[in-house]
Amino acid sequence: MKFISLLYSEKDIDISEIKVIEDDLGIEFPEEMIYFYLQHNGGVPEFVDGLFGSDGGNWIALALFFSMKTLKSNYLSFIEQKWFPKKYVPFATDQGGNQICFNIITGEIVIIYLDIEFTVEEAIDFLAVDFRGFINSLEEE
Template sequence: MEIRWPALDDLNPPATDAEITTLEQQLGVTLPADYVQVLRQHNGQRGLADGLFDGQEFLSTQNVFAQWRIWKGLHDAGEFKALHSSPAAGVRDDWWNPRWIPFTHDGGGNHLCLDLDPAEGGSVGQVIAMWHDAAERTVEGRSFGEWFGRWLTRTTA
C-alpha cells in the first residue's frame, strides 16, 4: 500500500548557494550548518499544501526573510517594548528578537525559530516556539539537527 503525503510533493528544489548567502546577508547572520544542510535538499515549501512540520509551512529562504522582515518592522517601531515573554531557561525575555529566525509559519503569526541569541544556558541555533499572542517561549530542540531528527523519528514511526 502506497501512502501519499501531499506536503512532500509541495517541497521546493534545493536552495542555491546564492539564495543561502543572500538570506544570511539580509538577516545579518550566519545560519547554522545543520539548517543549511536541509535547505540544500529542499528550499522550503511552495505553500500549496498543508504545512510539512506539524501543519506549519517549511519556509523557503525568500519566505524566511519575508516573515523576519515583518517582525523586524514591528520590533523597530517599538511594538513590543511593553510586552514581556515567559521564556524557558536559555531563551531571552523578549517578545521577539531580531536574531530569532523563523523557519516555519502556521499562517497565523506563529513560528518555530532558530535562536541565534540565546540567554545564558541556551545554545546558539536552538529551536524555539514563538507564538504571536502567547508569552511562552519554549525550547523545542537544542539545535536544528536535534529538533529535525526528533521530528523525522516521530513522523516516520
Template sequence: MNNHFERTSEKINVDDLQSFEKSLKIKLPEDFKEHYLKYNGGIPDNKCFYMQAFDTFVEISRFFSIKNVDDKGQKIEDVYTNLAIKQNILQPHYLPFAKDWGGNLFCINLKLNDIFILYLDMGTVENGSIRFLTRGFENFIEMLEKCEDDEEDED
C-alpha cells in the same frame, strides 16, 4: 536528516544562501544550510514535535522558503523583516523558519542554534510565549514524528 519534504519551492544554491545571510546580516548554522539546500521550505512527512516539558504535540503546517516561493508559501526574509524589523516583535537573533496551523512560529536562535516555538496568540511576545523545543536544527528535524491523525489516515 531523514525526514522527506513535499511541496517545496524551487531549489536554492550556496550563492542564494550567502545572499540571504548578507541581506539579513546573519550567519546560519551549517545544518540549517544543508537542510535548505536539499529542501527549500515545504511540508515534512513527519510534522509533529512532542514538547515533553508540556506533554503536548505541536504540528508544523509549513516551512518557509528562502526564495522562489510558490503560491502557498512565505519567504523567511519577509516573515523575519515584518516581525523583527517593522513590528519589533521578535529579537533579531530569532529566525522564524516554519509555522503551525495557528500561525505560531518555529524559530532558530542564531546565537545558540536552539529551536523555539513562539506563540503569537496576542500578537506580541510576552513571558511564556517563547518555549524551548530542542538544541540544534538537525536534532529538531530528526525529532519530528508522524502525527496521530496522519497515522489514522493510513489505515
C-alpha cells in the same frame, strides 16, 4: 540528520543564494539548516497529519517550512514589529500559525506563540538544542 519528505518545495536554491540571504539579513544560518535547505527549499510535510515535535509538554503540529525567500521576508517583517526579538529567525510554522525559529546566538530552536496574550518571554517555548535535534525529534502522528 533524519530525512524529511516535503511537498510543494520552491525552486532549488544553491549555497551562493543562501550566503546572499545571510549577508542581507546580517546573520549566519546553522550548518544543518543550510544542508536541509539545499535539499528542500521549504515545503509541506508529506504526511497528511503533518509532523510533530515536543516543546517539553505540548505537541507541535508542524505545518510548513518556509522557502528561503519567505524566511527572509518574514524575518524582516517580524523585526519591524518592536515586540519580536531580533535574535529569532522564523523558518517554519505550526498549524496554528505560530512561528518556529532558530536563535541566531545559541542555535536553539524555539516556538513563538502569536495567538495568545503573554509577555514575549512567556510566548517563547524551547523545542530543541539545535536544528539537527529539532529535525530528528519530529515524528509522524
